[in-house]
Amino acid sequence: MKKVFAVLTLVLCFGVTAAFAVDGAGLYKTRCAKCHRDGSESSNAGGGVVLKGQSADEIEMKLNGYVDGSYGGKKKALMSRMVAKLSAEEIKALAAHIGSL
Numbered sequence: 001m002k003k004v005f006a007v008l009t010l011v012l013c014f015g016v017t018a019a020f021a022v023d024g025a026g027l028y029k030t031r032c033a034k035c036h037r038d039g040s041e042s043s044n045a046g047g048g049v050v051l052k053g054q055s056a057d058e059i060e061m062k063l064n065g066y067v068d069g070s071y072g073g074k075k076k077a078l079m080s081r082m083v084a085k086l087s088a089e090e091i092k093a094l095a096a097h098i099g100s101l
């Protein structure tokens, strides 16, 4: 019986951690890579921007700028749609991932 509780506790701990930690790399792959590839280039739809080499702070500032409309170029409406559904935690995780490219 003790073993069962130990296993249950482990499963619960992992489950809770997984639910709170945002996977920036995974998010990037599913939501951003289509346009921004591996960060070293972008497709036409991605506006040709290069994300690689920019710091996490810079990226976070730009993403938040797209959220509140204070940042962006000719295609900012498109990026605003991309970030509109992201939480602050997701933006931080994405920025940290891009900053590490």
Ligand code: HEC
Binding pocket: 028, 031, 032, 033, 034, 035, 036, 045, 046, 047, 048, 049, 050, 051, 059, 062, 063, 071, 072, 073, 074, 075, 076, 078, 079, 082, 083, 094
């Ligand atoms: C459908 C294509 C598309 C997708 C998907 C997309 N983007 Fe973009 N992204 C663009 C375009 C186009 C621009 C240039 C917008 C402008 O004119 O400001 C851009 C610009 C950016 C910039 C600003 C770069 C700079 O230096 O000015 C960042 C940062 C960025 N995208 C991050 C992301 C992240 C993170 C995601 C995933 C959540 C994402 N993008 C998904 C098309 C896309």
